[in-house]
Amino acid sequence: MKLWHSPVSPFVRKVMITAHETGQARDITTVDANTSVVARNPDLVRDNPTGKIPALVLDDGTVLFDSRVICAFLDSRHSGTPLIPETGIERFRVLTLEALGDAIMDAAVLARYERALRPAEARWDKWEAGQIAKITSALDDLEARWLGLLGGRPNAGMVSVGAALGYLDFRFPDLDWRAGRPGLSAWYGGFARRPSMQATKPGP
Numbered sequence: 001m002k003l004w005h006s007p008v009s010p011f012v013r014k015v016m017i018t019a020h021e022t023g024q025a026r027d028i029t030t031v032d033a034n035t036s037v038v039a040r041n042p043d044l045v046r047d048n049p050t051g052k053i054p055a056l057v058l059d060d061g062t063v064l065f066d067s068r069v070i071c072a073f074l075d076s077r078h079s080g081t082p083l084i085p086e087t088g089i090e091r092f093r094v095l096t097l098e099a100l101g102d103a104i105m106d107a108a109v110l111a112r113y114e115r116a117l118r119p120a121e122a123r124w125d126k127w128e129a130g131q132i133a134k135i136t137s138a139l140d141d142l143e144a145r146w147l148g149l150l151g152g153r154p155n156a157g158m159v160s161v162g163a164a165l166g167y168l169d170f171r172f173p174d175l176d177w178r179a180g181r182p183g184l185s186a187w188y189g190g191f192a193r194r195p196s197m198q199a200t201k202p203g204p
């Protein structure tokens with residue numbers, strides 16, 4: 001399988017954490033996508049018309065995107081305990097936690113683009129502040145309501161939240177997300193030591 005990849009994308013990291021947690025990292029060949037919202041890679045666009053990463057190309061040419069679909073696909077093809085519970089409300093709680101982690105990444109990537117890509121004269125501080133507000137309220141919700149599911153055996157929600165918090169450390173150290181969130185900080189301190197997280201640290 002070929003994965004359109006970037007070492008700085010938290011969505012790609014989510015897929016690679018899943019691959020490591022489910023013993024499939026060796027089945028994946030990564031290809032540097034070298035893409036941006038203002039400089040698209042036409043080869044990637046042929047596989048994923050949105051031009052976004054990650055996209056996974058299976059050996060028969062079938063293309064899967066986005067990260068949620070790819071993670072669910074990987075989870076469907078290993079013999080260990082599934083990262084997404086198969087039945088019950090637990091399944092949908094884990095999927096909601098995954099959505100919350102994804103939402104943090106969505107807002108953080110948009111804020112990053114605002115800072116890094118948009119010309120200074122066109123920047124809109126209120127819009128960036130709106131993205132940061134989404135991150136802040138999502139982090140508060142994780143601290144207040146989700147610590148129970150952020151424990152024990154890894155699940156798809158933890159993978160997404162782990163990738164999101166790693167991205168905040170990487171791109172937004174000034175946000176100081178740990179301040180006032182002792183439970184989330186302690187959980188991440190442990191989760192970040194997992195081999196899957198260590199093997200997928202973001203970098204240039």
Ligand code: 99T
Pocket residue numbers: 008009010011035036037038050051052053054066067068102109112171
């Ligand atoms: O928007 C674009 O054209 C290029 N951006 C991306 O491909 C980002 C890379 S993170 N990926 C997504 O936004 C994927 C979101 C999708 N819903 C999913 O896969 O879950 C780059 C971060 C950085 O450069 O700091």
